[in-house]
Structures are given as structure tokens and as C-alpha cells.
Amino acid sequence: MSQKHPFIATCPKGLEQLLASEIAALGAEVGRESVGSISFVSDVATAYRVCLWSRLANRVLLVLTEYRGENADAIYDGVKAIEWSEHFSATSKITIDFNGQSDEIRNTHFGALKSKDAIVDYFLAKGEKRPSIDKDNPDVRINVRLRKGYITIAIDLSGESLHRRAYRTSGAMAPLKENLAAALLLRADWPGMASRGGGLIDPMCGSGTLLIEAAMMAMQIAPGLLRSRWGFLGWLGHDQNAWKQLLEEAQTLRANSMARDWPEIRGYDANGKVVAQAEENIDNAGLGRFVKVSRRELAQLAMPTHRTLPEGLLITNPPYGERLGEQAELLHLYRHLGQAMTAHFMGWQAAIFTGNPDLGKRMGVRSYKQYQLLNGTIPAKLLLFNINADAVVIERDQASKQQDKSAVSDVQLTAGGQMFANRLRKNIKRLSKWKNKNDIECYRVYDADMPEYSVAVDCYGSAVHIAEYMAPVTISEEDAERRLREVIEAVSQVFSVSAGNIAIKERRRQRGKDQYQRQAPRNSFMELKEGQAKVLVNLFDYLDTGLFLDHRPVRLDIAARAKGKRFLNLFSYTGVASVQAGVGGARFTTSVDMSKTYLQWARRNLSLNGLSEDRHRTEHADCRRWLKSCEDQYDLILLDPPTFSNSKRMDDVLDTQRDHSELINDAMRCLAPDGLLIFSTNKRDFSLDDTVGLDYKIEDKTRWSLDEDFSRGGKPIHHCWYIEHK
Structure with missing residues (x-):
């Protein structure tokens, strides 16, 4: 019967129970469980099996002695007392890993130094040479641990950490x-x-670690089979025959597995370089036939169509805040992920490993189990989901909706208020067929149709936005306030919406340069839909809502044209046009704006649609200066400058009427030969410079670009031209 020895297997904190079960299944007698380690008893061959087959352990340590002690003398005496010549010769290269501290031993370097001195003195006392130290490629690695008044001395049979499987020659940012x-x-x-027979998909696969580990697990491939260096190979107690037999058995199992068909395992990532790294790692593992990766945005996540997979696992480790920016932006990535889960993967399981567990609660799907773990030093949670109808979380229940309805104004309308309400109903009826046919959620209902009520009323889903125009000097302040009050009461009744869901932007002559009075910020963002894209609007906190409704046709046309195109969005505002291009399949997009607030908003919109910053870049810059230095070419460009801007961050004043010719010329320099520049402006009395038409092919798209809610008589709310190279 083979001699049995005490061993310790170490692991990341939180994996102890899993490791204990794994070691027991591999044939060892499991003992005490401590934080980050499991003790066990076995023969050397079983310890080798743990080294070769453990998917969870970091190291396997052969315990030589354990005794009480806390100071340097105790370490020195205990280490020197071991018969080291039974484990390695004086000509061996060694290294010492020291862990722990006490009142006297404050750092690991000092503990390792005392241990090394003891081993050297042991061999010198026997009249032999002193062993050399080699931290990078030692023949034998010695582990000395000081913990809770005990010193444990062991030989590290694993060598380098067992988590290194030898297939990953390169890693993406912060790999698992x-x-x-x-x-x-x-x-x-x-x-x-x-x-x-279930499948597995990782929609944000990074360097492919989850995919490779999943394949090796399903195919029963030993995780240590690719490693060539082991700690026990330089140990004098090494049993070469036992190791050779274990290795041959594992190689035979792998060869048999490679000849079979296995479950579908796929990974996607938006970053092409990362996908290339994943492919390299998969090929290194010899799994290229079984694990497939491709470049794909989270926005394109869906069930594979070439093979029916009624059961499977959607598993991923989404980016953390330090990789993609603020949690506010990541929130929308998580929400999109939750929506994709319920839209495409009903009946599957999901596992989301996140360093932002609070965001996991905002996915719209309820997890049934959570595990607290560490990803390196970052506290993280594994959230497990059954993707079914019962797990879907409805954020707003019927009771709250009923409460909103009960808050609707029941004030008796004045004659003027009733007249305004009647006009609203007439406009709603006129637009209803168009709105329903085109699935429009956000549209203009009223735009100063009657001179007495000089406001614009816009519908944003279940909320309403009222913007007051500057009243003529002939209208008193009292009359202006009365009419605005009538408008609010009429809107509340016609739309059955509470006052809390009506945003009001007021203009007053006597309030100086602050034409719009900003209320205390609510930070209240609504998620709405435009075409196939999701957008965030904020009706209360800013001068504008984040979505210029009159440019809807242009944005949807960009979505229709964008597939495979390089898209540039100048004066990009909240990036909705970039979102439309991304959803439409743009090769990549670049959004340039001077406002950090709007660029952050744009990144949220992109994340909400599963569009990554790897392919959809935002640039904080003065568009005019940025264009002057731009050396890239684009297939599709949107140039929509403000009418006038004198921002402190600009070198001079921007006047679109004066500067548009230069802007167009600079943009056309960046346009591919067969590309399209879309130029638009909201300056009502704008006149396009005649010289522009001499150099380029120009088509006036103004009337086309105004949907039914903006196609009333009078001057158009904006002008639009499509410009190409001749």
C-alpha cells in the first residue's frame, strides 16, 4: 500500500467548498477547510492527480512539518531541522514563498530570507555546496506559512500556480x-x-477564458494537460512511473473527446483585437473545432439560428466601471443585457459575474441565487437566473399607474383652456394613423397653432413636454401666465397624465439672459424608442430633452444607410444619430461634441443599445478644430451645428450662417469619394451659400426631412441638404 502524506491545496477565497468536493472526487481524504485552502491526505499519485485535474486549486503543497512558533528563531530552527537532502540536492535551484506575519516578522521578504538562511546552513553543515536561488525557474519551490501561531513548511508540487493552464499567451484587459x-x-x-446537450454563449467573452474552461469541462479534458513545468519534477521524491501513467490516461481521454461532437460553445466581443486574442488562446488549447468566437456587438446578441438549442447557459463577466466609465453608463448596458436575455433566451439559464452587483438588480430579471466571490481584489457576485416569465421584473406595477391616473387634473377648464384642449384632440386624431403605422413614441402634437397659445407640446411616451415661446410685447405677463396655466390643465386632461409627468420650460421677457428656468435637477431619464433604437430623454433637467424630434427622418435614414459604413457625427449632442447608425450595422461611429455632459449622455445611449466604446467612440473636442486635424475618412457624415455658439471652450464664436461653407468644405475633405454628407441647421432664415453648389452635388431634402408632426405651413423648423462629391 502506498504511503500517505498530508497535503494542502490552496484556492481563491470563496471556492473552498467547491475545491473540497473536487478533491474528494479525485480520491483524496479531505480534512480541514480554512480560508483559501483545504487540507487532505493521500498518496503521491493522488496528489499528482489533483495537480493535473483540479480546475479550482492554485497550488498543491506537500506538508513536511507544522509546529508552533511566531518569531524568526522559530522559523530558522524549524526549517533547518528538516532533512532537505531527501527532497533536493545541494546543486538544485530553489525559491521560497513565505506567507503570513507576526509581531516580529512584519514582511514576507524577511521571513523568506530567514528560511533561505536555514536551508543554506543545513547544507553547509553537511559539508556540501549551498543551493542557488532562482525565483523564475527553480527546480524546487518551498512554501513557508505563518498563521495563527503555527508555522507550516511544505514542498510546492505544482510549481507555478495551477490556474495557469498554458493556453493563454495573451490576455484581454482584466481577464478572469x-x-x-x-x-x-x-x-x-x-x-x-x-x-x-445544452449550449453555452458568452456575449462579452474577452480573451475567451470562460469558453475554453467550459469546453474542457464538458469534454473532460484535464486542465493541466498543456503544462510542461511542474514543481514535483525537481523533487527527489518524485514518482515518475505514477506520473507517466496519469499523464497517458489523461491524454487518451482527450484524444477520445476530440473525436466526438460536443455542445455549441460560442463567444462574442465588440473589440476585434480581443476576439483575435481569444482565437489565439482557443487554438493554443486545441479547441478551435469546438469553440467559436466572432466580433459582434451586444446589440446583436440573439440565439444562434443554425442549430436548435432548447437548453443552455448564457454566461458573462460584463465590464466593470473602471473599464467602461461611470456606473451610470454601465446601467444601460446591464439593462440591455437583461432585455436580450428575456427576448431571445427564454428557457435558458444565465450566470452574470459582476463587480457591480447593484447594477445586476436593474436588469429587469430576478436572480434566484447569488454567490459572493473575489475577482482578484475586487468584491464581486455571481448572479444566477432562470430565464422565464416568472423571473421578469416589472418596474412599474399597476398600482402606481392607477395612482398616476388619480393625480390627473380634474379642474374645470376655462373657455380658453377648452379651446386649447379641442385643438390638441384634433391634432392627435390627425396624427394617429401616421403615428401608429410608423410606431412613433415621441412626436410633436402642437406648435403655436393658435397665436393666443404660443407653446410647443411634445409627447414622449407617457409624459408630455411643454415649451413656451417668447410672448409678444403686446401680451402682459399676467395674460402669459394665465394662458400657460390653461395649457397645463388642458394637457393634463387630454393626455390623462399627472402634473408630475408634464415638463414645463418657460420663457419670460423680464428674466434676462436665463430664458429657460432650470428647476432643481431630478436626474430623471426615460427610456423610449425611435425605430429600432432605444434612447434616453430627460424632460426636466436641461434646456432640451436629449432628442430633437424634428430630425427623426434623417436619423432613421442614417440607420437605413449605415450598414458597413464609417459614420461621423459632428456636433453630436446626445449621440442618437450615432446610436441609429450603430443599430443599423455601422462598421464604427465617431461622435464629436464640446459638451462633456452630452457625451456622457451619448455613451449611456450607446450602452443602452449594446454598442461598445471599442467601435463607437466619443470625442470631447471643438468640432471645427477637430475637423481641421482629422486624417480619417468616413462614408457617412452628419453635420448639424448649432445656429450660434460662443462657448468659453471655443477659440471664437460659431455662426452657422457665416461659417457653414468652411464647415462643409472641411467635412467633405473627410468624406470618402462615394460617401454622403448630411448637413442641417435649425436656423429658420438660413440661406445656403451659392458657392457650395459649385464644388459638390447637392440635394435639398428639407421638405422630405419633416415628418407629419412638423410639416405645418410657414417656414420649416429646419433646413437639410444631402451633399456628395461630384
């Missing part, structure tokens, strides 16, 4: 360690799903 990835898969019951 392989043993942590394996733990996530085990917690999500991937082996059970794989045994039933």
Missing part, C-alpha cells in the same frame, strides 16, 4: 483567472447542462 472561471461554470451547473 482560469480557476475562477471554472468555479463560475460549476456554480451555474454547466457540466449538467453540457451532459444534456
Whole structure:
């Protein structure tokens, strides 16, 4: 019967129970469980099996001695007392890993130095040479641990950490360690799903660690099979025959697995360089036939159509705040992920490993189980989901809706208020067929149709936005306030909307340069739809809402034209045109604006639609200066400058009437030979410079670009031209 020895297997904190079960399944006798480690007893061959087959352990340590002690003398005496010549020769290269501290031993370097001195003195006392120290490529790695008044001395049989499987030669930003990835898969019951023929998809796969670990787990490939260096190979107690037999068994199992068909395992990432890294790692693991990755935005996440997969696991480690910016932007990425789960993966399981667990609560899907773990030093949670109708969270229940209805104004309308309400109803009826046919959520209902009520009324889903125009000097302040009050009461009744869902932007002559009075910020963003895109609007906190309704046809045309195109959005505002281009399949987009607030808003809109910053860049810059230095070419450009701007961040004043010719010329320099520049302006009395038409092919699209809600008589609310190279 083979001699049994005490061993310790270390692991990341939180994986102890999983590791204990794994070690028991590999044939060892499991003992005490501590934070980050499991003790076990076995023969050397079983310890080798743990080294080769453990998906969770960091190191396997052969315990030589354990005794009480806390100071430097105790370490020195205990280390020197071991018969080191039974484990390695005086000519061996060694290194010492020291862990722990006490009142006397404050740093690991000092503890390692005392341990090294003891080993050197042991060999010198025997009249032999002193062993050399090699931290990078030692023959034997010695582990000394000081914890709770005990000193443990061991030989590290694993060598370097077992999480290094030798398939990852390059990694994407902040990759998961392989043993942590394996733990996530085990917690999500991937082996059970794989045994039933289920598939696996990682929509943000990074360097492919989850995919590779999933494949090796499903195919029963030993995780250590690719490694060539092991700590026990330089150990004098090494049993070469036992190791050779284990290695041959694992290689035979792998060869048999490679000849079979296995579950669908796919990964996607928006970053082309990261996808290339994942492909390289997959090829290094020899799994190119079984694991497929491709460049794809989260916006394109859907069930594969070439193969029916009634069961499977959607698993991913979404970006953390430090990688994609603020949590406010990540919120919308998580919401999009939750929406994609319920739209395309009903009946599947999902596992989301996140360093932002609060965002996991905003996905619109309720997790049934959570595990607290660490990703390196970052506290994180694994959220598990059954994707079914019962797990869908309805953020706003019927009771709150009823409460909103009860808050609708029941004030008796004045004669003027009734007249205004009648006009609203007439406009709503006129627009209803167009609105329903085109699935319009945000539109203009009224735009100063009657001179007495000089306001614009816009509908944003279930909310209404009222913008007051400057009243003529012939209208008293009292009359202006009375009429605005009548407008509010009429809107509340006609739309059955509470006053809290009506945003009011007032203009007053006597209030100086602050034409619009901004209320205390609510930070209240609404998610609405335009075409296939989702957009965020804020009706209360800013001068504008984040969505210029009159430019709807142009944005939808951009979406229709964008597939495979390079899109540039100048004076990009909240980036909705870039979102439309991205949803339409643009190769990439660039959004340039001088406002950090609007660029942050744009990034939120992009995240909401599953569009990553790898392919959809935002640039904080003065568009005019940026254009002058731009050396890239674009296939589709939107140039929509403000009528006038004198921002402190600009070198001079921008006047679109005066400067548009130069702007167009600079933009056309960046336009591909067969590209399209869309130029628009909201200056009502704008006149296009005749010289522009001499150099380029120009088509006036103003009337076309005004939908039914903006096609009333009089001067158009904006002008629009499509411009191409001749």
C-alpha cells in the first residue's frame, strides 16, 4: 500500500467548498477547510492527480512539518531541522514563498530570507555546496506559512500556480483567472447542462477564458494537460512511473473527446483585437473545432439560428466601471443585457459575474441565487437566473399607474383652456394613423397653432413636454401666465397624465439672459424608442430633452444607410444619430461634441443599445478644430451645428450662417469619394451659400426631412441638404 502524506491545496477565497468536493472526487481524504485552502491526505499519485485535474486549486503543497512558533528563531530552527537532502540536492535551484506575519516578522521578504538562511546552513553543515536561488525557474519551490501561531513548511508540487493552464499567451484587459472561471461554470451547473446537450454563449467573452474552461469541462479534458513545468519534477521524491501513467490516461481521454461532437460553445466581443486574442488562446488549447468566437456587438446578441438549442447557459463577466466609465453608463448596458436575455433566451439559464452587483438588480430579471466571490481584489457576485416569465421584473406595477391616473387634473377648464384642449384632440386624431403605422413614441402634437397659445407640446411616451415661446410685447405677463396655466390643465386632461409627468420650460421677457428656468435637477431619464433604437430623454433637467424630434427622418435614414459604413457625427449632442447608425450595422461611429455632459449622455445611449466604446467612440473636442486635424475618412457624415455658439471652450464664436461653407468644405475633405454628407441647421432664415453648389452635388431634402408632426405651413423648423462629391 502506498504511503500517505498530508497535503494542502490552496484556492481563491470563496471556492473552498467547491475545491473540497473536487478533491474528494479525485480520491483524496479531505480534512480541514480554512480560508483559501483545504487540507487532505493521500498518496503521491493522488496528489499528482489533483495537480493535473483540479480546475479550482492554485497550488498543491506537500506538508513536511507544522509546529508552533511566531518569531524568526522559530522559523530558522524549524526549517533547518528538516532533512532537505531527501527532497533536493545541494546543486538544485530553489525559491521560497513565505506567507503570513507576526509581531516580529512584519514582511514576507524577511521571513523568506530567514528560511533561505536555514536551508543554506543545513547544507553547509553537511559539508556540501549551498543551493542557488532562482525565483523564475527553480527546480524546487518551498512554501513557508505563518498563521495563527503555527508555522507550516511544505514542498510546492505544482510549481507555478495551477490556474495557469498554458493556453493563454495573451490576455484581454482584466481577464478572469482560469480557476475562477471554472468555479463560475460549476456554480451555474454547466457540466449538467453540457451532459444534456445544452449550449453555452458568452456575449462579452474577452480573451475567451470562460469558453475554453467550459469546453474542457464538458469534454473532460484535464486542465493541466498543456503544462510542461511542474514543481514535483525537481523533487527527489518524485514518482515518475505514477506520473507517466496519469499523464497517458489523461491524454487518451482527450484524444477520445476530440473525436466526438460536443455542445455549441460560442463567444462574442465588440473589440476585434480581443476576439483575435481569444482565437489565439482557443487554438493554443486545441479547441478551435469546438469553440467559436466572432466580433459582434451586444446589440446583436440573439440565439444562434443554425442549430436548435432548447437548453443552455448564457454566461458573462460584463465590464466593470473602471473599464467602461461611470456606473451610470454601465446601467444601460446591464439593462440591455437583461432585455436580450428575456427576448431571445427564454428557457435558458444565465450566470452574470459582476463587480457591480447593484447594477445586476436593474436588469429587469430576478436572480434566484447569488454567490459572493473575489475577482482578484475586487468584491464581486455571481448572479444566477432562470430565464422565464416568472423571473421578469416589472418596474412599474399597476398600482402606481392607477395612482398616476388619480393625480390627473380634474379642474374645470376655462373657455380658453377648452379651446386649447379641442385643438390638441384634433391634432392627435390627425396624427394617429401616421403615428401608429410608423410606431412613433415621441412626436410633436402642437406648435403655436393658435397665436393666443404660443407653446410647443411634445409627447414622449407617457409624459408630455411643454415649451413656451417668447410672448409678444403686446401680451402682459399676467395674460402669459394665465394662458400657460390653461395649457397645463388642458394637457393634463387630454393626455390623462399627472402634473408630475408634464415638463414645463418657460420663457419670460423680464428674466434676462436665463430664458429657460432650470428647476432643481431630478436626474430623471426615460427610456423610449425611435425605430429600432432605444434612447434616453430627460424632460426636466436641461434646456432640451436629449432628442430633437424634428430630425427623426434623417436619423432613421442614417440607420437605413449605415450598414458597413464609417459614420461621423459632428456636433453630436446626445449621440442618437450615432446610436441609429450603430443599430443599423455601422462598421464604427465617431461622435464629436464640446459638451462633456452630452457625451456622457451619448455613451449611456450607446450602452443602452449594446454598442461598445471599442467601435463607437466619443470625442470631447471643438468640432471645427477637430475637423481641421482629422486624417480619417468616413462614408457617412452628419453635420448639424448649432445656429450660434460662443462657448468659453471655443477659440471664437460659431455662426452657422457665416461659417457653414468652411464647415462643409472641411467635412467633405473627410468624406470618402462615394460617401454622403448630411448637413442641417435649425436656423429658420438660413440661406445656403451659392458657392457650395459649385464644388459638390447637392440635394435639398428639407421638405422630405419633416415628418407629419412638423410639416405645418410657414417656414420649416429646419433646413437639410444631402451633399456628395461630384
